[in-house]
Structures are given as C-alpha cells and as structure tokens.
Amino acid sequence: MSERILTFEQALAEVLTHARALVGVREVETVAVLAGAGRVLAVPVMADRDQPPFDRSTRDGYAVQAGDVARALRVVGSVRAGESWRGAALTEGEAIEIMTGAPVPAGADAVVMVEHTTLADRRLRVEDGRALHAGENVVPRGAEARAGSVVLPAGRVLGAAEIAVAASCGRASVEVFARPKVAIIATGDELVELDQPLEAWQIRNSNSYALAALVNAEGGFGERLAVAHDTLEELHERVAQGRDADLLLLSGGVSMGKYDLVEQVLREAGAEFFFTGVLMQPGKPIVFGRLPKQGEWTYFFGLPGNPVSTQVCFHLFVAPMLRALGGRTAVAPQFVEARLAEEVKGGARVTRFLPAELSGAWDGVAVRVVGWQGSGDVAANARGNCHVVLPAGVEALRAGETVRVLLR
Numbered sequence: 001m002s003e004r005i006l007t008f009e010q011a012l013a014e015v016l017t018h019a020r021a022l023v024g025v026r027e028v029e030t031v032a033v034l035a036g037a038g039r040v041l042a043v044p045v046m047a048d049r050d051q052p053p054f055d056r057s058t059r060d061g062y063a064v065q066a067g068d069v070a071r072a073l074r075v076v077g078s079v080r081a082g083e084s085w086r087g088a089a090l091t092e093g094e095a096i097e098i099m100t101g102a103p104v105p106a107g108a109d110a111v112v113m114v115e116h117t118t119l120a121d122r123r124l125r126v127e128d129g130r131a132l133h134a135g136e137n138v139v140p141r142g143a144e145a146r147a148g149s150v151v152l153p154a155g156r157v158l159g160a161a162e163i164a165v166a167a168s169c170g171r172a173s174v175e176v177f178a179r180p181k182v183a184i185i186a187t188g189d190e191l192v193e194l195d196q197p198l199e200a201w202q203i204r205n206s207n208s209y210a211l212a213a214l215v216n217a218e219g220g221f222g223e224r225l226a227v228a229h230d231t232l233e234e235l236h237e238r239v240a241q242g243r244d245a246d247l248l249l250l251s252g253g254v255s256m257g258k259y260d261l262v263e264q265v266l267r268e269a270g271a272e273f274f275f276t277g278v279l280m281q282p283g284k285p286i287v288f289g290r291l292p293k294q295g296e297w298t299y300f301f302g303l304p305g306n307p308v309s310t311q312v313c314f315h316l317f318v319a320p321m322l323r324a325l326g327g328r329t330a331v332a333p334q335f336v337e338a339r340l341a342e343e344v345k346g347g348a349r350v351t352r353f354l355p356a357e358l359s360g361a362w363d364g365v366a367v368r369v370v371g372w373q374g375s376g377d378v379a380a381n382a383r384g385n386c387h388v389v390l391p392a393g394v395e396a397l398r399a400g401e402t403v404r405v406l407l408r
C-alpha cells in the first residue's frame with residue numbers, strides 16, 4: 001500500500017485546495033429570511049434603493065448651512081424621523097429643528113447638535129467659536145449602498161448582521177444553498193449504541209453523535225449509519241450505503257492495528273487517497289480521499305477513532321470541505337492568537353493540538369491548557385473551548401507567550 005504522510009501544513013493546504021475547487025452546481029432553496037439564519041446565501045442580495053434613501057441626520061439638533069452658524073438663526077420648522085420637510089428649501093439665516101434619522105431638508109448641508117445650541121424666542125445660537133463643516137452629522141443618500149449594488153455576496157453564512165441587511169432591503173425571503181448530506185460511519189467491534197446494555201470492556205459510540213453535531217453546526221445534514229464492525233464485509237456494506245452522500249465520514253479503524261481495515265476497504269472500493277496520515281497529534285492516522293460516484297466524486301475522511309482526535313480532525317480538515325460543499329466561500333479553519341496563562345511542557349516532533357480554555361474576560365484574554373489523559377479524554381476536551389497549537393519541534397511554551405489557538 002502506498003502511504004502518503006504529510007506535515008500538518010501540507011495536509012491543510014491539500015484539503016483547502018480540494019475545498020476551494022468545489023464550485024459545483026448546488027440546489028437552491030427559497031426560505032423565509034429568518035429561517036435563513038445559519039444557512040449559506042446562494043443568490044446575492046442587492047440594495048433595492050439607495051441606503052440611506054435620503055440624506056439622514058445622525059443627531060438631534062438643527063439643520064443649517066454649515067457656513068452660517070456665526071449669527072443667530074431663525075427656526076422655521078421641525079422635521080422628525082418618518083417625515084419629510086414639506087416647506088421651502090432652507091436659506092441663509094434659517095434653521096430647521098431635526099431629529100435623529102430624519103431627512104435633512106433641501107438647502108441645509110449640516111446638522112448642529114442640540115447640545116451645542118441655545119434657543120430663545122425662536123432664535124437659535126450655536127456655541128461661541130464652534131465651527132461646522134459641510135456634511136457634519138449627515139450621512140448622504142447612497143453613502144452606505146447604491147440601489148442595485150451587491151450588499152451581501154453569495155457564499156456568505158447568514159448571521160444576524162446579514163439578516164439585518166436582507167431585511168433592510170425588504171427581503172422577506174432569501175435563496176440559500178441546500179445543506180450538504182454527510183454520511184457518518186463509526187467503526188469498531190467494541191462499540192455499543194446508546195440504547196443497548198454494555199459490558200465493562202465495551203465502549204459507547206460517541207463519535208457518531210459528536211460528528212453529527214459538528215456537521216449540523218457547520219450547516220450540513222448528518223446522517224448516522226449503523227456502527228460497522230471491524231470486518232471487511234461489514235465495512236464494504238457500510239461504505240456502499242454512505243458513498244452517495246455529499247461527504248463520507250468514517251471514524252476508527254485507520255491506525256496500524258490488525259483490525260484497522262478502513263483504508264483497505266476504501267482502497268478496494270476504488271478510492272483515490274490524498275493523504276494517509278498527518279504528522280500531528282492527535283489525529284496522526286487520518287486519511288483523506290475520494291471515491292468515484294457516477295462520473296463524480298464523493299470525498300471522504302477516515303478519522304481516527306479516539307474521540308478527541310475525531311473532533312480535532314473535524315475542525316481542521318472536515319469543516320473546510322463541508323463548508324465548501326455547502327457553497328461557502330470562506331472555508332479555512334479559524335485561528336487566533338492569545339496569551340498563554342500557564343506554561344505548557346512536552347513538545348513533540350509533530351504539531352500538537354491541546355484542549356484549552358480561552359477566557360474572554362474583559363480584564364484578561366488568556367488561554368490555559370486543560371489537564372487531560374490523552375485523545376480518548378472526551379470529558380477534558382469538553383472542559384475546554386478551543387485548542388492551543390504546540391508547533392512541531394517546540395519543546396515547551398512559557399507562560400505569557402503568545403500562542404496560536406484553534407477556535408471551535
């Protein structure tokens with residue numbers, strides 16, 4: 001068997017290359033704008049009119065001519081949000097009371113804040129020495145968006161900010177991409193389903209659930225297939241069931257053990273492999289490739305069975321492919337930098353991803369590695385909320401150092 005073991009950087013680059021090339025035809029659905037939350041926009045949203053649609057006052061105050069505030073001005077009226085000034089255009093010597101969000105009347109080119117004025121007998125005075133420049137406290141019509149321009153490109157996930165934009169353009173519905181279907185296969189003779197009694201030496205299948213939750217959170221639709229035992233026959237049967245999905249995920253059975261048959265089964269099923277291992281921990285035995293499917297391909301990952309490895313590999317490699325299959329343009333895993341609260345010892349020749357807790361407190365953003373028993377320790381992993389990267393070859397990280405953090 002030809003093995004292809006990559007460094008972490010090479011493996012990530014390989015996955016991202018495949019992910020970014022996935023621009024295939026996808027089904028589009030029309031959904032109510034709020035139901036679009038978390039979905040990927042398939043058709044750009046355009047501004048249906050200039051935004052703002054009029055010169056908008058950003059302050060409560062008086063609409064004036066900017067060069068005309070050294071003398072007392074006559075207040076000739078008032079305009080509030082939801083109204084439009086119906087009187088004659090403002091001329092020199094005049095001011096019009098205006099509220100935040102109201103259209104600036106014709107003839108005025110600035111708004112002076114009410115706090116900077118005094119009013120007596122309808123005569124307005126601007127504070128001594130205060131100058132106003134043209135355009136002050138006014139957002140000109142079309143400054144935020146021109147009618148017909150793209151305000152939300154396709155490929156973006158709709159969050160609250162994007163939904164606000166769609167709603168501001170009068171969009172009661174939006175077009176989104178269909179969610180990619182992901183077949184999830186847990187493998188292992190020791191695995192028992194949640195509703196079954198089990199012996200002390202057996203293990204509950206948690207990976208199928210973790211993976212389904214991760215898939216759903218990334219906008220996919222996870223389908224959990226029955227556990228496959230470590231036999232060629234059962235693995236072939238399960239792969240045959242799963243290979244029509246948009247993405248196939250297997251967990252377990254990719255290490256060097258006698259019963260690790262996943263790679264062999266995928267190979268026999270016609271797989272092309274892009275890598276068969278990565279110099280990282282956890283996650284070393286991961287395999288990535290694709291199976292032929294009626295002139296197309298189904299990408300797959302054979303993920304290590306250790307539950308923390310499974311999850312780390314999902315965040316780093318599976319999520320980018322899934323995002324791309326779902327039509328997203330931003331696919332790469334997200335890293336940030338943070339200050340390390342406590343020393344971390346024990347580097348390795350491979351890139352390590354340590355479960356950690358990033359605290360976002362106002363008085364100290366810091367990250368701390370959680371104590372763990374290795375990549376089977378789901379409880380420790382759940383005490384964290386991210387992973388600290390310990391680069392290959394680095395022996396230790398000192399407290400106070402800035403480290404790279406994988407968000408999840």
Ligand code: AMP
Pocket residue numbers: 186187188190191203204205206207208251252253254255257303304305306307376
């Ligand atoms: P494997 O990669 O098959 O050698 O499995 C590595 C470790 O992960 C073993 O201790 C397995 O019992 C455990 N494991 C494998 N699959 C699962 C699963 N679906 N849920 C929980 N633990 C698993």
Ligand code: MG
Pocket residue numbers: 187188189252253259305
């Ligand atoms: Mg196994």
